Amino acid sequence: MKTWPRALCILLLFNNVYCTTISSDITVDTTLTQSGSPYEVNNDITINDGITLTVDPGAVIHFSPGKRLTVEGVLRAEGTDVDRITLSTTQTHPGTDLSYDFGVASIRLVEGGSPEKGRLEVNINGKWGTVCNNGWGQHEADVACKQLGFDGGVLSSFTSGSGNIWMDNVVCTGVETLLFECQHSGYGQNNCDHSQDVGLICAGNQQPSSVLHNYWGGVAFTGNSAITSSLKHVDISFTSGNVPSDRSGAVEIIGNPPTFENVRIANCLSSRVEY
Numbered sequence: 001m002k003t004w005p006r007a008l009c010i011l012l013l014f015n016n017v018y019c020t021t022i023s024s025d026i027t028v029d030t031t032l033t034q035s036g037s038p039y040e041v042n043n044d045i046t047i048n049d050g051i052t053l054t055v056d057p058g059a060v061i062h063f064s065p066g067k068r069l070t071v072e073g074v075l076r077a078e079g080t081d082v083d084r085i086t087l088s089t090t091q092t093h094p095g096t097d098l099s100y101d102f103g104v105a106s107i108r109l110v111e112g113g114s115p116e117k118g119r120l121e122v123n124i125n126g127k128w129g130t131v132c133n134n135g136w137g138q139h140e141a142d143v144a145c146k147q148l149g150f151d152g153g154v155l156s157s158f159t160s161g162s163g164n165i166w167m168d169n170v171v172c173t174g175v176e177t178l179l180f181e182c183q184h185s186g187y188g189q190n191n192c193d194h195s196q197d198v199g200l201i202c203a204g205n206q207q208p209s210s211v212l213h214n215y216w217g218g219v220a221f222t223g224n225s226a227i228t229s230s231l232k233h234v235d236i237s238f239t240s241g242n243v244p245s246d247r248s249g250a251v252e253i254i255g256n257p258p259t260f261e262n263v264r265i266a267n268c269l270s271s272r273v274e275y
């Protein structure tokens with residue numbers, strides 16, 4: 001009885017009918033529609049060799065944390081200017097701004113002499129910069145240290161950085177999984193100088209992948225189908241690559257590459273496209 005809903009789901013998919021949860025590999029030609037959205041993918045799934053998954057304009061697909069889509073067959077995700085296709089996560093990431101990318105490592109501690117301490121730096125659109133200490137307290141230190149995989153931490157001061165001061169007036173409630181989900185003045189907006197750079201001393205044993213659990217694994221093109229996959233007017237966000245250890249691309253190309261047209265990849269903890 002327990003497997004009945006999944007069987008029903010596959011039957012519905014077979015008839016191209018509305019189905020919200022996808023738990024198994026795509027083994028017959030299937031179309032995901034805007035009216036059936038959002039779809040929730042709660043397993044690692046593969047589009048099998050010889051099979052086409054068509055994603056209609058305006059369709060929204062949300063992946064559970066860590067789950068990824070492997071394309072051995074064909075993925076035809078062709079949105080339009082008005083009805084873009086969304087590939088994202090089931091998890092909410094409040095406060096994050098889709099016009100920014102957080103880089104592969106996203107935050108780090110430097111010049112502290114050991115991994116758990118140092119000046120806090122954040123990566124925005126591929127550039128490392130610092131964080132101003134205006135407003136910093138326990139919640140903010142805890143969120144940053146937890147993002148780094150520690151249990152928590154305290155504000156400190158280390159050598160000053162240089163270049164961008166990316167965040168100022170950071171206010172966290174303490175439940176955020178990313179520093180980027182806390183309120184702040186806007187990236188690059190600050191009235192600080194580098195003497196106010198946040199330093200941290202984190203506590204506990206570092207668990208490198210803790211934050212990745214809110215992110216999905218991205219799309220891997222592994223097949224060598226004669227028919228080329230296509231991504232057109234697609235938004236891909238909140239991937240961490242191949243969870244937990246290998247932060248590979250939001251889109252990873254191992255087999256034949258897809259065609260890309262107007263694809264936006266944002267808010268990822270992974271690189272964008274990896275070959």
Ligand SMILES: [Ca+2]
Nearest residue numbers: 134168169191
């Ligand atoms: Ca300030």
